[in-house]
Amino acid sequence: MIIILSGTAEVQCGNQVFNLENNSVLLIKPQEKVKIRHTEGTELIYDLFFFSSYKLTGVTEEELSYQRSADLFPQSGLFYHPASAEVKNLAAQLIKIFAKEADNSKAIYLLNELIAKIEVEFNLFQQRTFNSSFHSVLQYIHSHSHQALSRDSVAKYFGYHPNYFSERFKKETDWSFSDYLAHIRMDKAKFFLLEHSLTIGEVARKVGYQDGLYLSRKFRKMTGMSPTEFRKGRKFERIATLQFTGALLATGIKPVAVLSSYDNVPELLKEEVISSIQLAPDRLPTIEQWRDLKPDLIIAPTYLYPNQKMIEEMESVAPVMMLDWDTYDRLEEVQLIGRIVGRETQANEWIQTFREKAECAREMLKGVLKEGETVGLYELYWTGDVGIWKATARGAFNLYTMLKLTPAKRIQKEVLKPNKHLMISENELSAYAADHMFVVVDSVEQAARIFEREIWRQLPAAKNGQIYLLRLEDFWASEGVALEKQLDIQVKYILGRS
Numbered sequence: 001m002i003i004i005l006s007g008t009a010e011v012q013c014g015n016q017v018f019n020l021e022n023n024s025v026l027l028i029k030p031q032e033k034v035k036i037r038h039t040e041g042t043e044l045i046y047d048l049f050f051f052s053s054y055k056l057t058g059v060t061e062e063e064l065s066y067q068r069s070a071d072l073f074p075q076s077g078l079f080y081h082p083a084s085a086e087v088k089n090l091a092a093q094l095i096k097i098f099a100k101e102a103d104n105s106k107a108i109y110l111l112n113e114l115i116a117k118i119e120v121e122f123n124l125f126q127q128r129t130f131n132s133s134f135h136s137v138l139q140y141i142h143s144h145s146h147q148a149l150s151r152d153s154v155a156k157y158f159g160y161h162p163n164y165f166s167e168r169f170k171k172e173t174d175w176s177f178s179d180y181l182a183h184i185r186m187d188k189a190k191f192f193l194l195e196h197s198l199t200i201g202e203v204a205r206k207v208g209y210q211d212g213l214y215l216s217r218k219f220r221k222m223t224g225m226s227p228t229e230f231r232k233g234r235k236f237e238r239i240a241t242l243q244f245t246g247a248l249l250a251t252g253i254k255p256v257a258v259l260s261s262y263d264n265v266p267e268l269l270k271e272e273v274i275s276s277i278q279l280a281p282d283r284l285p286t287i288e289q290w291r292d293l294k295p296d297l298i299i300a301p302t303y304l305y306p307n308q309k310m311i312e313e314m315e316s317v318a319p320v321m322m323l324d325w326d327t328y329d330r331l332e333e334v335q336l337i338g339r340i341v342g343r344e345t346q347a348n349e350w351i352q353t354f355r356e357k358a359e360c361a362r363e364m365l366k367g368v369l370k371e372g373e374t375v376g377l378y379e380l381y382w383t384g385d386v387g388i389w390k391a392t393a394r395g396a397f398n399l400y401t402m403l404k405l406t407p408a409k410r411i412q413k414e415v416l417k418p419n420k421h422l423m424i425s426e427n428e429l430s431a432y433a434a435d436h437m438f439v440v441v442d443s444v445e446q447a448a449r450i451f452e453r454e455i456w457r458q459l460p461a462a463k464n465g466q467i468y469l470l471r472l473e474d475f476w477a478s479e480g481v482a483l484e485k486q487l488d489i490q491v492k493y494i495l496g497r498s
Contacts, residue, residue: 006022138173250481258279302324374407375405427455
C-alpha cells in the first residue's frame with residue numbers, strides 16, 4: 001500500500017501503470033516486481049506498507065494451520081485520490097506503532113481500520129468519477145477494438161472489478177460490453193469498406209474478426225445490408241447531421257436535417273442551413289419521425305454511443321456513420337467527410353481554397369504583429385475557471401495551424417504539445433497570458449467581468465487593447481465552413497477592424 005504525501009510518481013506493476021500525485025492511494029497485490037519512479041515536480045515523499053493476511057485452514061489438538069489469503073483485501077489495483085486526513089492520520093499512527101515495536105494487536109487493529117477506510121473512500125471516488133472517467137474507458141475500447149479485447153481485460157486495465165465494471169458499463173451506456181464492442185467494430189468496418197482495394201476478409205481482420213463471413217453476418221444484422229451493398233451505395237443525397245455540419249457543407253452538400261444546437265450549428269452557420277429541418281437538441285426524433293425524414297445517411301459523433309436506444313433506432317432507418325469529435329485535424333476531417341459522401345474532389349477543392357485564404361491573411365498580419373508576439377485562445381467560465389483549448393476547439397486551429405501564429409510558451413508546453421485541453425483558475429492566468437488573447441464568453445456579463453476585474457486588467461494584452469472577445473454561440477463548433485467564417489472574425493480583430 002502506497003500513500004503519496006508529496007510529489008508525483010509512476011508505479012508499474014506488471015502491465016499496469018499508475019500515475020500517482022499528492023494524496024493518492026494505491027493498494028496492489030503484486031505477483032511480480034513493482035517499480036516506483038519519481039516523475040517531475042517536488043520531492044517525492046510517501047508511506048509504503050507491506051503486509052500479508054492469513055486464514056485458518058486446519059485445526060488439530062497439536063496445531064493450527066494457516067495459509068496466505070488475499071480475501072480480506074480490496075481488489076488489486078485499488079487507486080484513488082485524494083486521501084482524506086483520516087486516512088493519512090491512521091497511516092501515521094500505524095508507522096508510529098511499528099517504530100516503537102508496540103503491541104502487535106494494536107497495529108493489526110489500525111491496519112484493518114486503515115484498509116476499511118480506504119475501501120469506503122475508494123467506493124465514493126468511483127461513484128464520483130465513473131462518469132467523467134468513462135469517456136476514457138470508451139476511448140480505450142475505441143482505440144483497441146481491433147485487438148482481442150474482453151470485458152475482464154478492460155476492467156483490469158482501468159482498475160475495476162469485472163463484475164462492478166459490467167454493472168456500471170450497462171448502467172452508463174445501456175449496452176453490454178460485447179454489444180458495444182461489436183458496434184464499434186461495425187462502424188470501423190464502414191470506413192474500411194470505403195477503401196475498395198480491401199477485400200471483405202481484410203476488412204474483417206482490420207476490425208478484430210477472423211474472417212469475412214463472420215463480419216458479413218454481423219454487418220447485415222446491424223445495418224440491414226451486406227458489406228458489399230454498403231460499399232456500392234455511396235450516392236447519398238438526404239443526409240442528416242447530429243455533428244460535423246460545417247465539414248459536410250465544405251463538400252458542397254446541404255444536409256436535409258441538422259441538430260440545431262450551437263455545438264453542431266454555431267450562429268455563423270444558421271444561414272447556411274436555413275432550408276434544413278431543425279432537430280431540437282432536447283427532443284430528438286422518434287423512430288417514426290426518423291422514417292418521415294427518409295435520410296439515406298446519418299452522421300453522428302461517437303460520444304452518442306452511450307445512447308443505445310437512439311443509435312439502434314437510427315440504424316433501423318438509415319446507415320449511420322459515427323465519427324470521433326474534437327479529435328481530427330480539421331482539414332483531415334473535411335477530407336474524411338468527403339470520402340464518406342463520395343465528394344473527395346469537392347472536399348480537396350475547399351481545403352485548397354481555405355489554405356489560400358489563410359496564407360493571404362498571414363501576409364496581412366505580418367505588417368501588424370511584432371516579432372515574437374504571442375497569441376492564445378481562452379474561454380471564461382462563471383466559476384472563475386479559464387479553459388485553454390487545444391487546436392481542435394473554438395477556432396484555435398485557425399490561430400495555431402492555419403495562421404501559424406506563436407502560442408504563449410506555457411500554452412505550447414502544456415496544451416498544444418500534449419494535445420489536451422487545460423483548465424486553470426483566473427489566479428493562474430498571468431502565467432499563460434499571451435500578447436494577443438482571444439477569449440470566448442457566453443454573455444454580456446462575462447464580457448464585463450474581463451474589463452472590470454483587476455486580474456484581467458493588469459494583463460499586458462488588456463493594457464494594449466489586445467484582448468478580443470469571441471461569442472460562444474459563434475465559436476462553439478469549429479468544423480469546415482464554420483472554421484472559415486471564424487477565421488474572418490479572428491483576422492479582423494488583430495488587424496483592428498472590429
